[in-house]
Amino acid sequence: MYQPNKIEPKWQKIWAKNNYKNWHAQDKPKGKHIYILDMFPYPSGEGLHVGHIEGYTASDILSRYYRMKGLDVLHPMGWDAFGLPAENYALKTKKNPKKVVSQNIKYFRKQLQQMGFSYDWQREINTTDPNYYKWTQWIFLQLYKNGLAYEDEVPVNFCPSCKTVLADEEVVEGKCERCGSAVVRKKLKQWILKITAMADRLLKDLDLLDWPARVKTMQKNWIGRSEGVEVEFKVVGQNEHLKVFTTRIDTIFGVTYLVLAPEHELVPKITKENYKDEVENYVKKALQKSDFERQFASKEKSGVFTGAYAINPSNRERVPIWISEYALINYGTGAIMGVPRHDERDLAFAQQFHLPIKEVVSSDGTLINSGPFNGIPYKKAQEKIALYVGGEKTVRYKLRDWIFSRQRYWGEPIPIIKCEKCGLVPLRENQLPLKLPEIKKYEPTGKNESPLADISSWVNVKCPQCKGPAKREANTMPQWAGSSWYFLRYLDPKNKKKLVDLKKEKVWMPVDIYIGGVEHAVLHLLYARFWHKFLYDLNVVSTPEPFIRLVNQGIILGEDGEKMSKSRGNVISPNDIIEKYGADSLRMYEMFMGPLPFAKPWNSQGIIGIYRFLNRVWSLATNSRLSLRGVKRRSNLKESDLKMTNEAKKKLKENLKEIEKARHRTIKKVTEDIESLRFNTAISALMEYVNQLFEIPQEKINQKHRETLVLLLSPFAPHLAEELWQTALKHRKSVGFEKWPVFKSELVEEKSFILVVQINGRIRDKMKVQKGIDEVQAQKIAKESKKVKKYLDKQKIKKVIFVKDRLINFVTTPQN
């Protein structure tokens, strides 16, 4: 009897011997090797959910499969444990974050081991371990030394609930990605990473990657490259110039006003006395609004006139200068030229404030009202007009630099000392890691500083340069720091001298297959690419991209088809499923639900089908009865016991002949499907094979049939396979390192096929015939069919289409 709750713990214990040495990958393997990586989890208090298991099962199947194919497989696991979720949870439960994290990790590790995932636990890493974050800090120092980390006072996103600044990537629809509070804009001095310096490479190198189209598109849009022209408008009566950015320089003759962002630095300078009160009022109001309010609450355009005018360089016309929220300070130059006739937003604004509207591109796409450029197609005119108005070609990106400091306790300390005399002084590399002090009060202060600022024993230090009094940088790094390079540390987790040994790095990088959720498309995946390119420039790594192939698993929805959530009460707990059906059933069901990238609703009934299947496998391999009692299984009977009609005898003979072919066909199908990550159809193929084995008497099933079944099943259901391999089939060694079965192509090939006979494209008959017959033979056979004759009667055959080994189609016309 198949009892998963007995055999699963048994094999898990055996696999755990010597810290899972069987799954330990060589540092420098001699033969073929493959790096199969999961997005490592954030060890929350909730434990693993079914979504984690989906991706992790897929990667485990691949890992086990490639080991059986004889490859060296690197399949590691670790913990991404710094950041807000752990800290908020710790605050809520009034515990120490370090303790919380270590408890959660313990629970996660246990759950992963209960699933039978074949990780190389000797390479386990933890981003909150000082031996790990030493290197996160080291990378920061290199960024600083290379001018890619800088401190600046800029308008930043601030979450009032989490009491910290956030990166643009962490703001979703104007709200904090973590807690959902509306984000407000503040001007604060922050550490910033110059990701924009890599914008072009991050965009171009997307071409090197085998990633899902939507992730590439998301990154492309996020980087948001646009080519345009910067052009200056002189302010009337002042020695000031307003620089605007436009992608449509050809419409400059149609400019009827200019707009500045409320935060634009020239606003106070150019505003005329009579307009000052109104302008200041508007600016003040705008600054108080959250991003959410500014972007979504009011679709109507707002704005005020500054009283100032500027000269349009194309036609010398005087145009009014306005300010409005719809000009964004952090894109382009923060100032735009208003062309109401040819831009929807400008049109809305012009209509609101009764500004003139001027047409400069006619319906046929040529310029009008544009002085010397009239009659030229607008595209062609762009270059000439840019030259004419003294504009400068520029490339602009939506991507903004990465705000890198957080006013929270639970993160990597930034290894910088601030000295009044010497300014910013980086720690020396031999002073790393700069450990996060253990403190009692780690609540965020809300004072735009991390709680570390209040720990005087930690924060007050001597300046390494002048030995005078100085302070440590008290802000910490964001959650994304540790995950931006973790896949490198797996290669060399204990190296004390280097982040990673270059020789080991050269062997294993880049990651061959990276499996994880799509939610990191513009966060982790963008940050990791950025750091990787930087490390590539430093010769710390040898490849420009870290992840060649990315696969997103689709989310698993609740039974109601909605996203699983506690409030909906539709969360499926892996623990319950394991208890009821075992980890092998859970693994296989999640793979059987549908294609890996699809979103799929859970179905409690569905897993029963898998459980039944594994029971059938058990009974086949152990040669035992399937049911508990009272059931006559056909294959328990001797051939002579069967009441054999002639037809039944014939069918049996056929089945026996077919079964060896079926074995080879199944090997082929399962092998190909695993390699292309079509696990659902691989499992279907295994089911079909089992169904076929059930069609023949038990004594006709030989060891080879059973062994093939167990071998092919082993990546999917490793516990069951191991049990059957060693107990029922009497092998000594683990099934996980047996040779993957091979098929003979001559046995996969069928000798006959079903010839489909069509008349005018409609199927009229089917018949089993020898493969390889030619058109003449096929015609002859087809025409012998009564059904076909009926339709060909009184018809003239106009044309015959013959597709070899598939079909024959008679195209006819009535004879008269």
Add this chain to the structure above:
RNA sequence: GCGGACGUGGUGAAAUUGGAAAACACGUAGGACUUAGGAUCCUAUGCCGAAAGGCUUGUGGGUUCAAGUCCCACCGUCCGCACCA
């Protein structure tokens, strides 16, 4: 609004290159075995029809001997971005 993915039975889904639509499961119905069945086994199961046969891959058109697959238009769903000049 812009960009992307997609639309097949009661449900999850299969379907190499344009060549048998619905594999494999779930569910349902009937039967077997049973003190019992929510275990197990067998049979049936896209729709209409007694049958012959006809119809069927969101809708409408097109290309083709042949379309789930290719082309055009429309409808719908999901996801991402969203005043980016």
